[in-house]
Amino acid sequence: MIWNSSHLQAHILQGPERLATHVSDCSALAWPDPAQQYIAIVGGGPKGLYALERLLMLWKANPPAQKICIHWFNTNAYFACGQNYRTDLPNYLLINYSIGDINCWAEGPQPHIAQAMPLESWIKHHILNTAEVNSIDFASRELVGYYYIDALLRLLQVRIPNVEIQLIAEQVLDISMMDSFTLYSKDKALPYSYSSVLMSTGHCYKNKHQELEELAAQHTSFTYIHNAYPIQQLDAIAAGIEVAIMGIGLTFVDVALQLTEGRGGVFYYTEEGELAYRPSGTEPILFPFSRTNLPMIPRKGFVQSDSHYKPYLMTEAWVEDLLKRPGQLNFNRDILPTVEQEVRCAFYAWELQEDNLDAKDLLAHIATLKDANFSIYSLFQPFKDMEESQMAYFQEHSMTVVSRAPLSD
Numbered sequence: 350m351i352w353n354s355s356h357l358q359a360h361i362l363q364g365p366e367r368l369a370t371h372v373s374d375c376s377a378l379a380w381p382d383p384a385q386q387y388i389a390i391v392g393g394g395p396k397g398l399y400a401l402e403r404l405l406m407l408w409k410a411n412p413p414a415q416k417i418c419i420h421w422f423n424t425n426a427y428f429a430c431g432q433n434y435r436t437d438l439p440n441y442l443l444i445n446y447s448i449g450d451i452n453c454w455a456e457g458p459q460p461h462i463a464q465a466m467p468l469e470s471w472i473k474h475h476i477l478n479t480a481e482v483n484s485i486d487f488a489s490r491e492l493v494g495y496y497y498i499d500a501l502l503r504l505l506q507v508r509i510p511n512v513e514i515q516l517i518a519e520q521v522l523d524i525s526m527m528d529s530f531t532l533y534s535k536d537k538a539l540p541y542s543y544s545s546v547l548m549s550t551g552h553c554y555k556n557k558h559q560e561l562e563e564l565a566a567q568h569t570s571f572t573y574i575h576n577a578y579p580i581q582q583l584d585a586i587a588a589g590i591e592v593a594i595m596g597i598g599l600t601f602v603d604v605a606l607q608l609t610e611g612r613g614g615v616f617y618y619t620e621e622g623e624l625a626y627r628p629s630g631t632e633p634i635l636f637p638f639s640r641t642n643l644p645m646i647p648r649k650g651f652v653q654s655d656s657h658y659k660p661y662l663m664t665e666a667w668v669e670d671l672l673k674r675p676g677q678l679n680f681n682r683d684i685l686p687t688v689e690q691e692v693r694c695a696f697y698a699w700e701l702q703e704d705n706l707d708a709k710d711l712l713a714h715i716a717t718l719k720d721a722n723f724s725i726y727s728l729f730q731p732f733k734d735m736e737e738s739q740m741a742y743f744q745e746h747s748m749t750v751v752s753r754a755p756l757s758d
Contacts, residue, residue: 350480350481350482350483350486350487351443351486351487351488351489352448352472352476352482352486352487352488352489352492353440353488353489353491353492354436354440354489354491354492354495355440356472356476356477356478356480356492357475357476357477357492357495358475358476358477361475361495361499362495364436364495364498364499364502365426365427365436365495365498367502368426368428368429368498368501368502368516369426371505371516372426372428372516372517372518373515373516373517373518374517374518374519375517375519375534375535375539378420378515378517380540381540381541381542382416382418384415384416385415385416385417385418386413386415386416386417386418386544387417387418387420387541387542387543387544388404388417388418388419388420388543388544388545388546388547389419389420389421389422389521389530389532389541389543389545389546389547390419390420390421390422390546390547390549391422391521391524391532391546391547391548391549391550392422392423392431392548392549392550392551393421393422393423393424393425393427393428393429393430393431393516394423394429394430394431394432394433394434394549394551395429395430395431395434395453395497396549396551397421397423397428397429397431397547397549398428398429398453398497398500398501398504399453400547400549401419401421401501401504401514402453402454402455402500402504403455404419405504405507405509405512406455406459406461408509408512409461409507409509412509412510412511412512413511413512414511415511416511416512416513417511417512417513418513418514418515419512419513419514419515420515420517420541420543421514421515421516421517422517422519422520422521422532422534423516423517423518424518424519424520425518426518427494428498428501428516429494429497429498429500429501430494430497430498431551432551432552432578432579433490433552434490434491434493434494434497435490435491435494435579436491436494436495436498437491438489438490438491438494438580439491439580439581439606439607439611440489440491440492441489441606441610441611442489442490442491442580442603442606442607443487443488443489443490444487444488444489444490444493445599447484447485447486447487448468448469448472448482448484448486448487448488449467449468449469449483449484449485449486450484451467451468451469451493451496452467452468453467453468453496453497453500454466454467454500461507462503462504462507463503463506464503465500465503468488468493468496469482469483469484469486471496471499472488472492472496475499519534519535520534520535521533521534522534522535522536524546528542529542529543529544530542530543530544530545530546531543532546558573558575561573561575562575577600577603577604578603580603580604580607580611581607583604583607583608583611584607584611586608586633587633588612588630588631588632588633589633589634590633590634591633591634591636592608592633592634592635592636593636593637593638594635594636594637594638595638595639596637596639597637597638597639597642597643597644597645598639598645599645601637605635605637608632608633608635609626609628609632609635612629612631612632613629613631614626614627614628614629614632615627615629641731641732643731658695660691661691661694661695661698661707661708661711662687662690662691662694662708663687663688663691667687671683671684688725689724689725690712692724692725692728693712693715693721693723693724693725694708694711694712694715696723696728697711697714697715697718697721697723698711701714
């Protein structure tokens with residue numbers, strides 16, 4: 350099951366409107382109070398939310414003696430969502446974790462927060478009907494945005510003596526540090542001396558390539574889009590236009606969905622169980638490419654709390670041993686060899702279904718295998734030892750798949 354905002358109760362859908370009443374810009378801020386300590390959080394995504402939650406819970410347990418004002422900056426009013434979980438995103442853009450793996454609250458009870466629930470429980474509590482919700486279900490990113498906004502609204506209801514929170518929809522352009530931190534917005538220094546600044550700005554959304562910009566300036570038939578977001582801007586691309594997409598990662602998935610399903614195309618399963626695509630006829634032609642032309646390595650669908658990978662070699666004892674070594678550590682000498690062996694252990698423990706062996710016995714078992722040639726290098730450089738015939742086959746089929754599949758039935 351894939352959950353989206355159409356499944357949610359009406360009062361949850363009003364979350365962005367309620368949050369907007371807490372948001373202002375720099376012009377609405379009071380003049381600095383010399384008796385007050387100022388702290389800044391720069392970046393309004395989930396990590397900024399997690400930081401705010403931890404600060405408030407620490408101060409709730411031990412209220413500060415001095416007045417503290419937190420200025421939380423974001424480029425827009427979608428606090429707690431960031432760019433990737435905005436509630437105005439189309440609902441076919443999905444999270445790449447199962448809902449059972451997402452929880453914006455620290456582990457353990459939250460005595461000061463009403464209904465502080467992980468995402469799975471939150472969906473069960475706020476859906477319109479009594480449909481079954483499972484840990485292995487997925488959700489749209491805009492639904493997760495409503496979850497984060499609901500969590501932030503609950504945090505803002507927590508009252509702590511001497512603590513004030515202000516959400517500021519303003520872009521921070523620069524930062525300087527002398528005895529304290531100074532932030533700059535719209536090329537002007539803000540008049541606050543921040544004792545601490547937490548940077549939670551996340552991904553870069555302005556990947557500029559000078560050569561492509563120059564090419565676009567010279568040829569009117571060529572358009573260079575250096576930022577995929579907001580994703581709705583891609584709607585201006587005409588049907589049938591050839592679109593080269595640099596990179597085949599998560600952002601590519603968003604772009605491909607916006608230019609296919611977002612154009613009215615439909616993904617469906619055939620009678621044979623194969624995933625197919627029925628075009629609407631309004632799609633452009635997509636040409637994704639990357640350094641390897643391989644898609645990203647997928648995550649496991651659902652990670653249960655009792656099934657997390659337990660390292661064979663990179664254990665706490667190994668870390669403690671590293672910390673005790675005299676002198677400066679050298680990554681290539683002291684760390685990388687163990688990382689290489691850990692990757693081999695992880696792969697062969699999975700392939701052999703032998704998760705009950707200790708590291709010594711597993712490595713000894715691997716040494717007896719005839720074709721035990723898997724390594725960290727073969728994982729990240731899969732073409733290094735590929736035969737010429739295999740390489741030709743891959744190149745032929747990858748071009749067929751990535752460039753023509755969106756326009757084939």
